[in-house]
Amino acid sequence: MNGRERVLALARGEPTDRLAVMPVVMMFCAEQIGVHYGRYVEDHRVLAEAQVRTAQAFDFDIVSNMSDPAREAADCGARVEFFEDQPAAIVESDALLADKAKLASLRMPDPLGGGRMQSAVESLRLMKERVGGDKALMGWVEGPYAEGADLRGINRIMLDLYDDPGFVHELSDFVVELALRYARAQVDAGADIIGIGDAAASLIGPQFYDEFVWPYEKRLVEGIQAMGAVVRLHICGTTSPIVASMGRLGCEIVDLDHLTGMDAAREAMGPDQVLLGNIDPVGALRDSTPEAVTAAIDRCHRQAGERYVVGAGCEVPRDTPPENVRAMVDYARSALC
Amino acid sequence: MPVDQELFDAVRQADRDRVAEAVRAAIDRGAPVSSLLMNSMVPAMREIGDRFAAGEVYIPEMLMAARAMQAGLDIIEPLLGTSDHEPIGRVAVGTVKGDMHDIGKNLVVMMLKGSGYEVTDLGVDCPVEKYEEAAAGGATVLCCSALLTSTMTYMEQVVGRFQKDPAIKVIVGGAPVTQRFAEEIGADGFAEHASEAARVVSACLAGE
Structure with a gap:
């Protein structure tokens, strides 16, 4: 099986020849081809080149166009700061929806309208040309609460939960529609998988998550699946209080951050959920040794059981020793499913 | 009372x-x-x-x-300011250069204020110069926050700037920051969570 066949078989619940390996790699890829991260963020050709070369060199099963959280927000008109060698970031102090009244007149951006979303779509097209048959192509969207935070400001949207719940629902309607349009453009460009990153969702506790986030994530997941793509959900941070709800979303792959135990996730989500992760990207991967990486991944695998994909808990840090990353891949190659 | x-x-x-x-x-x-x-x-x-x-x-x-x-x-x-109240310490808190994340930093500001410290919020994307200004303004503890593995490395520059000044303590924290990293760069303290920040500042000021 090649990487694409392996990932798609896994998502369909079919047997695979070995474990799949799908780490989140962005800055690590830029480092591998010797470019500053600012170029990776801003030039889709550089992103595609870095992804393809790194995935081939390390034998990852996927390539991805994710780079920073600010693509959709930028195309909505949010002020975004670009750095020479860091991810692009939204300027919260000048958030687009600092004034809530602006939501009513906010224009839904066209993902193919020449902005940052289109750049990410173009990178998928390039990657499809290069490795489309061999690697699974993964597009990316911001999850509903994360994108709401990007537009409104994360501090404000936390207080909105108490001050103006109706606004949070209205904003969530808008951002789910935006995410579905962006996902559609990426699927049309060849994405096999759409990742949903909803980092801010781990900060609000289970009651708010169930009321203000889960219904919108569910709508997004079902919409992407209706396009024929596989869904990978990643929520950064401590997800233990919401992990059972995450399991009810019906995502093909749940990618766990390292702060949630794989054993607890398995117990909460049942035997069929594919779980991905989740070694500590800093302590257990970057600042580690190949032997210790192997042991850490083995622990995750044993806790997760058969329905498991090798990866770190979050992005692989850019200065991770390549031999440690290879140890992850070697584990996937050698371990029995 | x-x-x-x-x-x-x-x-x-x-x-x-x-x-x-x-x-x-x-x-x-x-x-x-x-x-x-x-x-x-x-x-x-x-x-x-x-x-x-x-x-x-x-x-x-x-x-x-x-x-x-x-x-x-x-x-x-x-x-x-018009009473005889003396804060238990003067602290400046900022997210380091290149990093725009502020939730963790805001929690630290709040926990320190809520512990009786006089706190200057330096904001996000703070170069060394901002910490220098805070120290010149009377802060004796400087807290550096980062959410990204790629920006936390900047903390080393802040620590390095004040390493030869025993009157200034530099404390680091943030999701990817570890005790080991804090020790490697020579920070005076490390707080794993925002709720620990006040205890760590207190320990630093006590010379522990």
Whole structure:
């Protein structure tokens, strides 16, 4: 099986020849081809080149166009700061929806309208040309609460939960529609998988998550699946209080951050959920040794059981020793499913 | 001095209007402002911080409580300057250069204010020069926050700048930051969670 066949078989619940390996790699890829991260963020050709070369060199099963959280927000008109060698970031102090009244007149951006979303779509097209048959192509969207935070400001949207719940629902309607349009453009460009990153969702506790986030994530997941793509959900941070709800979303792959135990996730989500992760990207991967990486991944695998994909808990840090990353891949190659 | 129960409850319940009313009422009764802060607001914030650390409340509740406390501080702070109140320490907190994330930094600011420190919020994307300005302004503890593995490395420059100044302590924290990293770059302290920040600052100031 090649990487694409392996990932798609896994998502369909079919047997695979070995474990799949799908780490989140962005800055690590830029480092591998010797470019500053600012170029990776801003030039889709550089992103595609870095992804393809790194995935081939390390034998990852996927390539991805994710780079920073600010693509959709930028195309909505949010002020975004670009750095020479860091991810692009939204300027919260000048958030687009600092004034809530602006939501009513906010224009839904066209993902193919020449902005940052289109750049990410173009990178998928390039990657499809290069490795489309061999690697699974993964597009990316911001999850509903994360994108709401990007537009409104994360501090404000936390207080909105108490001050103006109706606004949070209205904003969530808008951002789910935006995410579905962006996902559609990426699927049309060849994405096999759409990742949903909803980092801010781990900060609000289970009651708010169930009321203000889960219904919108569910709508997004079902919409992407209706396009024929596989869904990978990643929520950064401590997800233990919401992990059972995450399991009810019906995502093909749940990618766990390292702060949630794989054993607890398995117990909460049942035997069929594919779980991905989740070694500590800093302590257990970057600042580690190949032997210790192997042991850490083995622990995750044993806790997760058969329905498991090798990866770190979050992005692989850019200065991770390549031999440690290879140890992850070697584990996937050698371990029995 | 005894706790002002109404103020304590109002902060704990994150009711900013009630906090402001309770502070005004207490001042009208002649209560010392320093005592309102240290004996009523600080214990309330400590309780909320403990509940956060225990996973009983989450970020929205922390920010609501911080906003309520600030409503009281807005009244109290101008009066503290005219009283004989001395803060237990002067601290500056910022997210390091290249990093725009501020939730963690804001929680640290709140927990330190809620512990009785005088806190300067340096904001996000802070170069070494911002920490220098804070130190020149009287801060003796500088707290550096980062969310990204790629930006936390900048903390080394802040630590390096003040390494030869024993009067200035640099504390680091943030999701990817570890004790090992803090030791490697020579930081004076490391806080794993925002709720630990006050304890670590206190230990640093005590020379531990």
